[in-house]
Amino acid sequence: MNEAILPGATLGVLGGGQLGRMFTLAARRMGYRINVFAPEDDTPAGQIAYREFRAPYSDLEAVRRFASEVAVVTFEFENIPSETVAAAADLAPVRPDGTLLHTTQHRLREKRALAAAGVPTVRFVAIEGAEDLERAAREVSGPGILKTAAWGYDGKGQVRVNRPDALASAWAEIGHAPAVLEAVAPFEREISVVGVRGLDGSIALYEPIENLHVDHILDVSISPARIDERTARRAKEIARTLLEAWAVVGVVCFELFDLGDGELVVNEVAPRPHNSGHLTVDAHLTSQFEQQVRAVCGLPLGSTDAVSPAVMVNLLGDLWAEGEPDWAAACAHPGVQLHLYGKVEARPGRKMGHLTAVAPTVEEAARLAHGARAALTATPDRQLAGVD
Numbered sequence: 561m562n563e564a565i566l567p568g569a570t571l572g573v574l575g576g577g578q579l580g581r582m583f584t585l586a587a588r589r590m591g592y593r594i595n596v597f598a599p600e601d602d603t604p605a606g607q608i609a610y611r612e613f614r615a616p617y618s619d620l621e622a623v624r625r626f627a628s629e630v631a632v633v634t635f636e637f638e639n640i641p642s643e644t645v646a647a648a649a650d651l652a653p654v655r656p657d658g659t660l661l662h663t664t665q666h667r668l669r670e671k672r673a674l675a676a677a678g679v680p681t682v683r684f685v686a687i688e689g690a691e692d693l694e695r696a697a698r699e700v701s702g703p704g705i706l707k708t709a710a711w712g713y714d715g716k717g718q719v720r721v722n723r724p725d726a727l728a729s730a731w732a733e734i735g736h737a738p739a740v741l742e743a744v745a746p747f748e749r750e751i752s753v754v755g756v757r758g759l760d761g762s763i764a765l766y767e768p769i770e771n772l773h774v775d776h777i778l779d780v781s782i783s784p785a786r787i788d789e790r791t792a793r794r795a796k797e798i799a800r801t802l803l804e805a806w807a808v809v810g811v812v813c814f815e816l817f818d819l820g821d822g823e824l825v826v827n828e829v830a831p832r833p834h835n836s837g838h839l840t841v842d843a844h845l846t847s848q849f850e851q852q853v854r855a856v857c858g859l860p861l862g863s864t865d866a867v868s869p870a871v872m873v874n875l876l877g878d879l880w881a882e883g884e885p886d887w888a889a890a891c892a893h894p895g896v897q898l899h900l901y902g903k904v905e906a907r908p909g910r911k912m913g914h915l916t917a918v919a920p921t922v923e924e925a926a927r928l929a930h931g932a933r934a935a936l937t938a939t940p941d942r943q944l945a946g947v948d
């Protein structure tokens with residue numbers, strides 16, 4: 561067994577967003593110190609870190625200074641340049657390692673890595689130059705989604721292509737960047753499996769979580785997902801296969817499309833805790849963030865057992881359109897926990913926080929979560945019908 565990094569040590573996080581904030585909260589509770597490296601000031605993670613390093617990711621000297629002061633480096637943001645990770649890795653172990661990050665930063669590399677592990681994905685064609693357009697339009701003849709290969713998140717860099725002859729203009733819309741054209745998957749539902757692999761190779765998997773998106777951004781997560789036993793088993797089998805094939809150390813989230821009849825394809829992979837796993841903080845014995853702490857520190861993993869069914873609803877910047885939401889009104893709902901990320905500026909589509917409701921059934925949890933979110937602005941919750 562490798563030497564564990566024990567409480568009292570300082571851990572480093574690349575990226576200052578809400579995932580880093582919740583990782584920091586979990587690590588602090590366990591007695592670790594956290595240093596955060598981010599290009600911005602007053603970040604969600606930096607606000608509660610022990611030290612906040614502010615520098616661009618391209619400032620490799622600053623990255624080295626940051627890494628020299630910590631026992632291990634992890635990341636909470638996927639679009640960290642490879643050179644930054646490599647510079648950090650000269651001075652401290654980076655977990656998960658830079659290879660997995662490099663793979664998942666690029667949709668084509670990711671899909672190829674999935675195929676190499678024998679795991680199915682949606683039908684797709686690579687578009688690396690104008691000469692690929694014709695073949696792509698032929699092979700994805702029905703409705704498709706064009707996605708930039710790199711730097712996309714929360715639906716950014718994606719254009720719906722309803723007809724093959726719209727492909728060229730869609731590609732122009734994303735600046736002729738390397739891309740993939742995916743067939744629109746006729747899924748019954750979207751689910752995710754959050755999994756973690758420890759330094760000793762042990763694996764822990766959460767039960768699948770069901771996810772509802774609005775405008776390509778996660779809106780609602782439901783735990784457990786409303787799927788049959790066979791589908792749940794298959795989803796976890798895919799997660800385990802990939803965690804092992806890639807020898808991951810850390811938390812990874814696998815986003816899956818459930819096509820019905822137990823058929824699953826992987827949509828994408830996030831090599832870090834994930835928005836759909838936020839409900840593990842309130843509804844599971846060990847949160848995804850604590851698992852990340854345990855894994856990167858070489859500690860035994862925690863139990864993934866659920867304490868209760870739960871529903872999480874995201875709070876996007878749009879909720880601020882009419883002014884500050886009514887937090888007291890949302891807190892008046894018992895069973896609902898408020899999480900805010902400390903972001904000062906509320907922009908439409910920006911993830912500002914979330915609510916998690918726990919209840920004896922997911923239906924009841926959904927009513928609570930949506931009721932609390934509606935109370936924030938005194939307007940009906942647009943997704944209420946979808947989960948009820």
Ligand code: ADP
Nearest residue numbers: 682712713714715716742743744745773776828
């Ligand atoms: P992001 O990196 O922005 O999360 P995703 O590829 O996960 O990008 O796309 C976001 C959402 O858009 C998905 O969760 C799903 O709801 C929808 N979507 C993406 N690709 C497809 C597809 N091929 N078929 C159907 N829906 C899709």
Ligand code: MG
Nearest residue numbers: 714815827828
């Ligand atoms: Mg996604």
